[in-house]
Amino acid sequence: MKNEYIKTDPWRIIEDKWRPERMKASESLFSIGNGAMGGRGNFEEAYSGPSLQGNYIGGVYYPDKTRVGWWKNGYPEYFAKVLNSAFWIGIDVKVGGVQIDLAKLPVSDFRRELDMKRGVLTRTFTVEVPGVGKVRCEAVRFVSMARTELGAIRYSVTPLNGEASVELRPYIDADVRNEDANYNEKFWEEVSATENSVTMRTLKTGFEVCWAQESETIKKGKTTTLYKYVGICSSLNHAREDLQKAAERVAFDARKAGFDAMLVEQEKAWAEKWATCDIVIEGDDEAQQGIRYCIFMLLQTYTGRDSRLNIGPKGFTGEKYGGSTYWDTEAYCIPFYLATQGEEVARQLLLYRYNQLDKAIENAAKLGFKNGAALYPMVTMNGEECHNEWEITFEEIHRNGSIAFAIYNYVRYTGDVGYLAEFGVPVLVGIARFWAQRATWSEAKKAWVILGVTGPNEYENNVNNNWFTNYIARWCLDYAREVAGDVISKEEAEQWSKIAAGIYLPEEKELGIFLQQDGYMDKEQTLVRDLDPRERPINQKWSWDRILRSPFIKQADVLQGLYYFQDRFDRATIERNFRFYEARTVHESSLSPCVHAILAARIGDVDKAYEMYLRASRLDLDDYNHENEEGCHITSMAGSWLSVVEGFGGMRVVGDELTFDAVLPPGWEALSFKVVHRGRVVSVRIDKSGVVIK
């Protein structure tokens, strides 16, 4: 699977061949960001070949009108999308009067390098220019982690075969579109423009953003170098009337301080980030590069400075999934940020949902729920539901469970009971009210049932009594009741208690397993190993009905529940369920293998854990699913981190302490990682002789 054109290196992603046919995939891999904004690894100079331009600003979105074949009652009117915004990196490069365009001129010695330690993207290449000969170029670019409204570029051109005129004209092109637009509409309109700035406004949502550039050109010997600094300021953080001034100020200050000073700041900011979260794998460079890439991309995507922001599944690397928030955040990302970036960062992610509670209550009301019941959206930007597949939008309600669980997880890890009381309880109560209304009494089963749901395994739709959903619903009712205190009445508490006690949890007693949902055992019990490899991935080869009635599981479902609630199940129970479900799981979601890796490590199956870990950690670097063009799988990168720290590292919270029950994959000499816990950096080193914790 190893991607031959990406070199293995512990700290860098290196592409050292000119592979224009991989352009879009490379643009995804070489994306850079600073939590507030980011963009794909596009070229600064003109490029007329296939390319997906992408520059995104966190929190600036557009509600694209919904497109469906057959409208269902309750569908939202729009799908909020992250916006491709102005192409701020543009430099028109002419040598000897010829425009440099790598799609049109012969290229040699091409190299692109993303330095993850420093957060800097460097590209060098030689191009053969008609009438000029060979020309060497170098582009160095970063978006500043220290100054979150700044992007900076150093672009050098050196004619190698004698003198030639070199023109470097920096520009900002705000006339851009989303590739993913339901009705091919434009999402931006111009507010104003000057020679070195442009202010744009999003249609409908009315966000305003100003891009302002400063530049200087220096000629030294045969080399001409352009320094370009762009200030990018949005109405999220500035008054509209101040936008242009603010952006100009950012650019001006940067130019004044100079590129090298900005680089130093950048290195320092990144060094601080890495200090609390690096993972060192000795003896396995590919795994080393893979996990650092995951951590690096997560840190680029979200920094926790702003509770209005969240983590889109593709981060700043593509348009897919609209850049919106999914339950991925709670299930996978929060544990990562909590353990590496500290509780303030994780807290911002929790506050994001707290701030959207009213909309979650409105959303539930639209579906017929009452009295403050809250259903968080499946996909959202501002708290309103965006998605429009009934089996997901209305039925994949387990997301509510993960949102509640994240609060519990945060409190357990941090001990921050103040947060729980003030911000946690209202969310938990809204969610518990939803479950209490969503469960119905079955006279046939003499139990509370939850009908018509889609579990984490989206290869089943509209099923009854999904074990994971019912289990987490029960847990939510109990936890909310325990912590709600006087917020709820005695009657309500009793009702929750009654439902939780009587909720139906399907089991297959003979096999000693929990049953994914009612009727699962009616399916043909074929296994993944029985599948013809030519029929995989089944989501590309089979029609949807065939997938639905097959026993095959897209992603961890019962196992997701066993992962969340590991301390409630003994090892034998976990093992029986793991063996049963692992044999049926095709892992066609990037979010699946990490959970299997953690549980496999838990039951001592290191080989299986390592197999699952590999599937996850280099998913994008090795373009496992041939879909890198669309962007990287940012949220599942958090799953890779979980595989290492909670899987091989065996980290668990026990009371106020962290414990580590470690196992080392056979090929690894040592594994070291750092986590932050209650204000202290904990260093863990695991090698064949044991575990050392500092």
Place this chain on the structure above:
Amino acid sequence: MKNEYIKTDPWRIIEDKWRPERMKASESLFSIGNGAMGGRGNFEEAYSGPSLQGNYIGGVYYPDKTRVGWWKNGYPEYFAKVLNSAFWIGIDVKVGGVQIDLAKLPVSDFRRELDMKRGVLTRTFTVEVPGVGKVRCEAVRFVSMARTELGAIRYSVTPLNGEASVELRPYIDADVRNEDANYNEKFWEEVSATENSVTMRTLKTGFEVCWAQESETIKKGKTTTLYKYVGICSSLNHAREDLQKAAERVAFDARKAGFDAMLVEQEKAWAEKWATCDIVIEGDDEAQQGIRYCIFMLLQTYTGRDSRLNIGPKGFTGEKYGGSTYWDTEAYCIPFYLATQGEEVARQLLLYRYNQLDKAIENAAKLGFKNGAALYPMVTMNGEECHNEWEITFEEIHRNGSIAFAIYNYVRYTGDVGYLAEFGVPVLVGIARFWAQRATWSEAKKAWVILGVTGPNEYENNVNNNWFTNYIARWCLDYAREVAGDVISKEEAEQWSKIAAGIYLPEEKELGIFLQQDGYMDKEQTLVRDLDPRERPINQKWSWDRILRSPFIKQADVLQGLYYFQDRFDRATIERNFRFYEARTVHESSLSPCVHAILAARIGDVDKAYEMYLRASRLDLDDYNHENEEGCHITSMAGSWLSVVEGFGGMRVVGDELTFDAVLPPGWEALSFKVVHRGRVVSVRIDKSGVVIK
């Protein structure tokens, strides 16, 4: 519910008020057709108010590119749509130089009348023309049942307040669009045009149609009359190079013979139709008008001359549902045509599916089925699936059962075993092969199960073991095996036999009922009578998930099976199931009440039968669902006929004979109807003294 602006009359539909706000609904009601073509009751003269222009030619369609929100594997690339085609009725009317447009001028004495006995649409009105005064107009229009490529109009204008110039300019406007176009594309391009003709070609499908007009204007006293004859010929029936000549010939011949001669032909053709199918209800004029309207519309929509044609749910009255073929044809329409128009007509409808068998096999192969298994499409024009909702397209597979059942029904009624052997068996074998592969062995249930289906009740999706589906699958396997003879191997016959014998049929034994699907009794057992009337229809008031997990049934499901197989169940079983499911059925499909009416009559509940019958028979005339604008419910009109003949008339086939087990609704003095059976017209008269059959 009675629609106050439609007058009750046994043979005519009469609108005698000027109700422009009802324009689109009236256009639907006053549609005319001749099986080959038809159109909505639009005005000949200009009308600038809200209107839905619609003129349709059977068999001429366009594959509109599919629109979905989220693509699922297996979806078809397009949805074939009936085409709004040239507006051939156009007459530009000017009096005293002023264009007549009822949306702009004062109107009085407006009357529109559809004579169902003769198939003629007449409209009269007086309009106040500035500078001229009152002007009386009369428009008489029909599409010829005798000459199926002819449409004819007589349009008279009489200034009432003295002399005024009258200009009547006939025209054909081929520059038309579908209101229902997924991407607002045009579906037609012009091939050629002359002063009095235009030939158009459909994009993609390349059908060609020529419209040619002949006209003459006669002035008699103060009245100016235009006679307009339009020949409409398509490449379905003519070589392309002959189209224009053929259309001109049709128009020329008609003009030569004259309007009155054409009218006489029309009356004669309709008299022949009515001779074999009229229903007379004494003592209930509304019911009389309702049932005649149903019969009239069915006869206008389909005549059985051409096995390439079928019956779209809206016939020639609107664009909705694309004018495509659904299982409505087999479940509701075939029994009507079989009993009223003779076996040749019903046979054409069966041949339509026979001719599309190869495509049904391809369709099944696309979903992973093998060895000649056939899955007929849910929605089709030419045999290819058009629909794109996974829960319908891939899962509403019971349609295959009704397509098989229609063959059985036809053979039972006609005794035409020759058809069965030659054309029936290949279809039955393809369908049985599908069921044999679609059923899977459940080790848990020790039975063959059918997972992941949508039954006739579309308010449940992706359920397991829908009783109707499993029952009709079993029946298909048995019937196909019995009639297939040497066409199948002994092994295949044994396999079918094994599956049929072991198929799982869910029951609720305590209540003595068949269970709609696995888990139905887990639902909250609330009843339709418990529903707040403000929450109805639930398909407009509730979100889809709420509907799905509710116990409410859209249309007859288990009861559809009991209707098909009445002779296999005793009255007590039918009654128990009827009581249980009727209490839970909201009848939000126009196809539901007729089945309930028939079964209610069967168990002797005449009041319930009558209530159900009323819901169906005047559905469009009284615009019960406020959706008349979109067109009339043509296929469910066949259900109204079934309610009368099989319900109140109690008609059944027993061996080679028809039997009648009649009951009369309290308000009816007598019910008489005719059916054709094995070449003879059978007249039935039921009154309080008994049943007389001739």
